[in-house]
Amino acid sequence: MPRNALAVTAMRWWLGLIVSCCALFAAAPATAADAPKAPPGDAVADYWREVRQGVPGLSQVPGAERGVMINARGETWRQQRNGPLKRYGGMVLLAMLGIIVLFYLVKGPMKLSEPPTGRKIQRFTPFERFVHWGTAITFILMGLTGLAILFGRTVLGPLIGTDGLGGLLALGKLVHNYLGPLFLAFTILLIFAFVRDNVWQKCDGEWIAKAGGMFSSGAHVPSGRFNFGEKTWFWLGVTFLGLFVAGTGLLLNFPALIDRTRDLMQNLVLLHAIGAVLLLALSFGHIYMGTVGVEGALDSMKTGEVDETWAREHHALWYEDVKAGRSGRP
Amino acid sequence: MARMKFLCDAERCIECNACVTACKNEHEVQWGVNRRRVVTINDGEPTEKSLSVACMHCTDAPCSAVCPVDCFYTTEDGVVLHNKDACIGCGYCLFACPFGAPQFPQDGAFGERGKMDKCTFCAGGPEEDNSPAERAKYGRNRLAEGKLPLCAEMCSTKALLAGDANEVSDIFRERVVARGSNRGAWGQNLQFNPLGGGKG
Numbered sequence: 001m002p003r004n005a006l007a008v009t010a011m012r013w014w015l016g017l018i019v020s021c022c023a024l025f026a027a028a029p030a031t032a033a034d035a036p037k038a039p040p041g042d043a044v045a046d047y048w049r050e051v052r053q054g055v056p057g058l059s060q061v062p063g064a065e066r067g068v069m070i071n072a073r074g075e076t077w078r079q080q081r082n083g084p085l086k087r088y089g090g091m092v093l094l095a096m097l098g099i100i101v102l103f104y105l106v107k108g109p110m111k112l113s114e115p116p117t118g119r120k121i122q123r124f125t126p127f128e129r130f131v132h133w134g135t136a137i138t139f140i141l142m143g144l145t146g147l148a149i150l151f152g153r154t155v156l157g158p159l160i161g162t163d164g165l166g167g168l169l170a171l172g173k174l175v176h177n178y179l180g181p182l183f184l185a186f187t188i189l190l191i192f193a194f195v196r197d198n199v200w201q202k203c204d205g206e207w208i209a210k211a212g213g214m215f216s217s218g219a220h221v222p223s224g225r226f227n228f229g230e231k232t233w234f235w236l237g238v239t240f241l242g243l244f245v246a247g248t249g250l251l252l253n254f255p256a257l258i259d260r261t262r263d264l265m266q267n268l269v270l271l272h273a274i275g276a277v278l279l280l281a282l283s284f285g286h287i288y289m290g291t292v293g294v295e296g297a298l299d300s301m302k303t304g305e306v307d308e309t310w311a312r313e314h315h316a317l318w319y320e321d322v323k324a325g326r327s328g329r330p
Numbered sequence: 331m332a333r334m335k336f337l338c339d340a341e342r343c344i345e346c347n348a349c350v351t352a353c354k355n356e357h358e359v360q361w362g363v364n365r366r367r368v369v370t371i372n373d374g375e376p377t378e379k380s381l382s383v384a385c386m387h388c389t390d391a392p393c394s395a396v397c398p399v400d401c402f403y404t405t406e407d408g409v410v411l412h413n414k415d416a417c418i419g420c421g422y423c424l425f426a427c428p429f430g431a432p433q434f435p436q437d438g439a440f441g442e443r444g445k446m447d448k449c450t451f452c453a454g455g456p457e458e459d460n461s462p463a464e465r466a467k468y469g470r471n472r473l474a475e476g477k478l479p480l481c482a483e484m485c486s487t488k489a490l491l492a493g494d495a496n497e498v499s500d501i502f503r504e505r506v507v508a509r510g511s512n513r514g515a516w517g518q519n520l521q522f523n524p525l526g527g528g529k530g
Contacts (some may be wrong), residue, residue: 023514047377061345061367063433069369069383071428078392133455149398149420157400165399172420255421256433266425323396328445 044234064259077266085270089277090151097283100288105261120305121322123142129304135238138183143280150273181330183195184246191239196300198235199329202318203317204228222316224330233286240295241279243270332494333408334451334473336482337502338381341509342489345370345380349481349490355383355448356480357469360435365449366481367430382481382490384449385410385431389395393432407473410453414467419443442456451492452479 039272051057055276056065065071124132148156148169157165205230207213207221221227226234251260252268290297296310322328345368353359353366366384371377381456387410394410396400401416402423421443425433437444454471457464464471472480482492491498 047372051371055371057371058373059367059369060345061350061364063362063364065430066364066367067369068430069371069381071425071430075392075424076429078396081422082395083424121526153400162400162413162416166401166413166418169399169420170418171439173420174442178440255443262425262430265421269422269425279337311338 004142028088049080065261068136071262073263073266080270081273085273086150086154089273092277092281093284097282098237100284104288104292109292112295112307112313114313116307116309119308121311121319122147122304122309123300123306124304128193129301131186131193132301135183135186135190138179139145139271139283141175141179142183143276143283145169145176146276147280148172180246180249180253184243184250187242187246189212191243192237194226194234197329200231200329201317202218204231211288220316223314223318224321225318225328227317229289233282237282237286239277241275241282245272245275245279248275333496334387334453334493334510335408335495335498336384336386336451337491337498338383339489339491339502339505340379340381343368343489344487344489346486349382349485352484356452356472357450359469360444360447362521363433363435363447365431365433365447369409382485383429383431384481385427385451386429388428392426392428396422396426398422403456404497405453407451407453409473411453411455411468412446412448413456414445414447417445419445421446423448425529429490447477449507452477507515 022048050067051111052072054068054070056067057069059066111187149172151167152165152172160168201224203221204227206222210221211255212227212229213221248268248271252265252272290301294314296306300310308319318328347368350364350368352364354364357365358526359365360448366382368380368382370380372379375477383489385458387404387408389404391402391404391410394400394404397412398420399416399418402410403413404410418444419434419437421432421434425447426431432446433448434446435444450471451467452470452472454464454474455464457467459474459509460471472478477483479492482490489500507517
């Protein structure tokens with residue numbers, strides 16, 4: 001045992017001497033060339049890289065993601081939103097408007113080819129009209145406020161300035177956030193109200209083959225209560241895009257009630273905006289056809305009734321069905 | 331003009347959170363909002379490091395770029411400030427900010443975001459310097475009084491530096507020379523360097 005103790009003491013002396021020498025060498029000015037090498041695996045570089053990639057640490061400050069030092073995707077999101085989203089989104093909307101204006105100038109509104117009979121038949125029930133206009137009004141408010149949030153700074157900013165934009169959008173954000181859930185509720189009601197009229201019918205094939213009679217003058221393709229164009233709007237616009245946009249909007253809503261990560265919010269904002277731009281573009285077509293594009297279309301949703309001539313020309317199969325005493329629904 | 335910058339020295343920050351407290355007190359920041367926070371990476375590990383983080387007053391600020399109402403502006407001193415009267419509390423600045431600086435008080439019945447609040451580099455807002463309105467919305471305007479941000483002024487280890495970018499980098503350069511580290515503004519490799527740091 002004493003021998004072991006002695007050996008240990010000796011080793012301590014030796015170690016001390018080695019360490020002192022190292023310290024001397026380290027302190028010598030000539031060691032500039034012997035710059036310290038990075039430790040194996042470079043743990044330090046690794047963890048700063050992790051910080052940069054958004055790996056969370058710890059913070060005593062309470063709140064969501066307070067321990068995340070760097071929000072890794074923030075700048076990318078900025079580039080995506082301010083770049084492609086605004087550029088292509090704006091182009092899609094303007095292109096759609098342009099196509100509709102061009103179509104109006106070339107083809108003009110679709111007028112009845114025969115004089116109205118004066119005999120009215122019911123096309124929409126009061127419930128259907130209530131649901132339609134509820135969806136339409138909330139949709140238009142959501143669309144206008146949403147467009148102002150995405151494009152307001154570019155389009156209105158130079159005209160009304162930061163304070164004007166702030167006042168307008170403070171109201172706009174309230175409208176958008178609080179009417180959003182109502183729009184979702186109306187959309188769901190609308191789907192239930194019209195889903196059984198929008199199933200596939202044999203006449204839809206003919207409608208597709210003739211492209212809805214868009215390029216032939218005067219000749220109407222016979223259709224049921226709704227033609228294939230209307231059915232496309234129902235499934236693609238109202239059902240798919242409507243639920244998608246309203247759903248992502250609901251997930252974005254009420255920020256202080258539910259803590260969501262910034263990554264999730266970034267993705268939701270982008271998806272919500274892409275869906276909304278596509279829905280708006282499709283809605284331009286629907287709004288055009290429902291107002292100036294087709295004579296008598298707006299009246300049908302305003303009063304719920306259409307003239308028999310209108311019914312026979314636009315929805316021949318539905319008209320025959322109703323005249324035969326059936327519901328006219330597929 | 332000066333170009334104001336923060337710099338936090340990871341070799342010195344001891345995670346005392348005094349900068350957080352000082353800021354909150356100096357500006358009487360709303361409930362639930364902290365303009366500054368200390369983040370500790372690898373807590374309890376040999377590689378533990380802490381840094382104090384707030385708005386870093388970016389030259390090309392992402393918050394400003396995504397703001398739907400364009401309420402941000404950069405002062406002559408390079409400080410990024412915002413106009414709370416125009417802010418609509420949409421949260422986009424928080425989604426875009428690399429540092430998580432923008433914070434929102436909860437406001438309204440359905441968890442609506444209130445007007446954004448963030449570090450002002452103790453430079454207030456668009457209102458008249460140190461007016462009651464400015465003080466209520468943005469806190470004290472120390473820059474207008476010829477003082478630097480309080481978080482850095484009272485940092486006990488002088489880990490957090492604030493001021494003109496040239497002076498801040500001069501101070502940090504001296505530290506780098508004294509440490510003998512030839513690498514990295516963080517100076518972080520020193521403690522793992524078998525020949526340096528006086529550890530033998």
